[in-house]
Amino acid sequence: xxxxxxxxxxxxxxxxxxxxxxxxxxxxxxxxxxxxxxxxxxxxxxxxxxxxxxxxxxxxxxxxxxxxxxxxxxxxxxxxxxxxxxxxxxxxxxxxxxxxxxxxxxxxxxxxxxxxxxxxxxxxxx
Amino acid sequence: xxxxxxxxxxxxxxxxxxxxxxxxxxxxxxxxxxxxxxxxxxxxxxxxxxxxxxxxxxxxxxxxxxxxxxxxxxxxxxxxxxxxxxxxxxxxxxxxxxxxxxxxxx
Numbered sequence: 001x002x003x004x005x006x007x008x009x010x011x012x013x014x015x016x017x018x019x020x021x022x023x024x025x026x027x028x029x030x031x032x033x034x035x036x037x038x039x040x041x042x043x044x045x046x047x048x049x050x051x052x053x054x055x056x057x058x059x060x061x062x063x064x065x066x067x068x069x070x071x072x073x074x075x076x077x078x079x080x081x082x083x084x085x086x087x088x089x090x091x092x093x094x095x096x097x098x099x100x101x102x103x104x105x106x107x108x109x110x111x112x113x114x115x116x117x118x119x120x121x122x123x124x125x126x
Numbered sequence: 127x128x129x130x131x132x133x134x135x136x137x138x139x140x141x142x143x144x145x146x147x148x149x150x151x152x153x154x155x156x157x158x159x160x161x162x163x164x165x166x167x168x169x170x171x172x173x174x175x176x177x178x179x180x181x182x183x184x185x186x187x188x189x190x191x192x193x194x195x196x197x198x199x200x201x202x203x204x205x206x207x208x209x210x211x212x213x214x215x216x217x218x219x220x221x222x223x224x225x226x227x228x229x230x231x232x
Contacts (some may be wrong), residue, residue, distance in 0.1 A: 037221065039221070046212065046223060046224070046225045046226045047161075047169065047212055047214075047223040047226070048223065049220065049221030049222070049223065052221075060219045060220065062220060062221075063127065063220065096168055096169075101174070102216075103157065103175055109216070110156065110157035110175070110215070110216045111216045111221065112157075112159035112171060112174045112175075112214065112216075113159075113161075113169075113171065113214070113221070114171040114174070114180065115171075116168040116169055116170070117168065118167075118168050119168050
């Protein structure tokens with residue numbers, strides 16, 4: 001079964017760029033026509049979808065973060081990555097990666113997130 | 127942007143039925159998905175497409191969706207069901223989560 005694992009620095013300075021990678025194991029990132037997402041959760045708060053990528057490179061981003069986010073994919077390494085620039089303390093959170101299964105009907109598509117990685121805490125502090 | 131509203135907390139007696147609601151404008155026209163998150167763990171999908179259970183999720187978990195409200199129902203609640211629960215929809219090419227509901231099993 002597919003498993004996801006986040007990796008990257010746990011501490012980032014304000015105004016710098018947060019960079020994380022999600023490694024997919026147990027299957028090819030290119031198989032099954034899936035999107036792949038990043039989601040975050042500040043301590044004690046709810047979940048916030050950041051954005052997603054298809055293996056073709058097509059992306060969608062949360063409008064509230066779009067100006068600062070870039071998601072990319074490396075199919076040769078079975079990985080996809082997140083870059084969030086100009087970070088502040090408000091970006092401190094646990095960051096999760098997840099696979100997006102979906103269902104399309106009548107011209108509309110609906111996606112959910114399964115499975116998820118275990119998450120990685122990123123703290124923004126000087 | 128689309129918004130989902132969940133109660134902050136729900137309590138249920140051991141062995142009874144818990145219902146967690148998720149409100150949104152005409153949410154019945156969307157597919158609603160539900161996640162369970164226990165402290166220190168990643169969320170786990172418990173219901174997808176309104177009322178479908180992934181493999182390994184007990185039959186005690188069920189879902190419904192109509193009008194402006196979707197509902198996650200947990201029958202015969204157990205101590206192990208105590209967790210935060212989040213609803214989620216897909217709207218305008220964006221993933222949207224509810225604020226989450228803390229379920230307490232008394």
